[in-house]
Amino acid sequence: MGARRPAAGDGDLRVKRVDPARLAAFEVLKAVRVDDGYANLLLPTALARHGLTGRDAAFATELASGTIRRQGTYDAVLAACIDRSLRKVETKVLDALRLGAHQLLGMRVPTHAAIDTTVTLVRAKVNQGAAGFCNAVLRKVAAQDLDAWLAQLAPGTGTRDLAIAHSHPAWVVDELRAALGDAAGELPELLAADNVAPRVTLVARPGRATREELPGTPTSYSPFGVALDGGDPSSVPAVAEGRAGVQDEGSQLVALALAASPVEGRDERWVDLCAGPGGKAALLAALAAERGAALTGIELHHHRARLVARAASGPGLAGVVQADGTRAPFADGSVDRILLDAPCSGLGALRRRPEARWRRSARDVAELVPLQRALLAEAVRVLRPGGALLYATCSPVLAETAGVVTATLADRPEVRLEDVREHLPVVPDADGPLPGTVQLWPHRHGTDAMFLALLRKA
Structure with missing residues (x-):
């Protein structure tokens, strides 16, 4: 008997080579799943390992990031095409199916190419049986476009x-x-x-760089920011030299709000109580240097403390202390300005870190709130009367924003909530859940969903 001829979509079992761009994306998905990595940090290494540049690198980046971002949608489609629970599908196979679904439903990849390359990938990384399974499933996925699938699976406006x-x-x-x-x-x-990948935003650190020397479009609200039109930010001279950095406009506004808030009397000692990885600390240190003040960064974790020291180095940085922010190494009432950008669920930065939506749970929020309250209580302790304390989160979740602030005000009658909006550039439609607070939104302002509250000790 002669050898079996490959079935349609199988291709030549002996000679087909795995496409390196798709293999890089497949490896990134595995690292995100197994090692809790972040795609934006994993991708540069994966691209370099496979020698991908230009259009191939852009393809692999969109394939990995887009698949993670739209994972929930694709899982619903795949579940409709598979006669068993997705939990019973081998994880490597499910990663490949998600990559295939993104090519079919979210990218302009021809149906044959999307299916054939995914089948080849699974054959090389799993086995022939799994490759046949993927072939059959992806042909079902390709029977409709994304709009038709959503009309079938999610026609309403309820939560599900x-x-x-x-x-x-x-x-x-x-x-x-x-x-x-x-x-x-x-x-x-x-x-x-x-679900829209944000543009890369740069910040010119005052006294070290000007916005005019940075390529890109000036940001709408921050006087120091530009949105890059493309290219590698590390190739910008000011970024390479540490005079500018990559920073979302919302994060820039957090630092600017604290720096612009008036204080009574002395204004020399500034503290970033949760300083890692250092973006806000770098901007605050530059602003402090212009006024003859100095910033001390507090960071619990050693590797993040090193990042702060590197990012904020130069005039205006008094030092970085590795310490627990709930037990800050400062005397009562000794600090003039404090930034508390508290650890949070990160649900305000899902454009930038799409993996967070699949890693976090409601239980995580419940566990973070006591830490946020403890950090804010410590910030109040070391803040001097007449000084300024800015509480910020990269989350709009009410328990992490209004809930934490309200509890602190109830516990500490000497603390009052002030109107932070007076100390920001004009940002429309940004009223927060408490009077005088600010809530930024991706769909309104093009920023991460930062929350800002200004507190002062009477």
């Missing part, structure tokens, strides 16, 4: 349908709906904005 259509866990959809409050009708727009 929005979770599928916009690839967010249902509990995150509910938290964001609550955070929007009276503007909950904007929820689909917010969820859609979370």
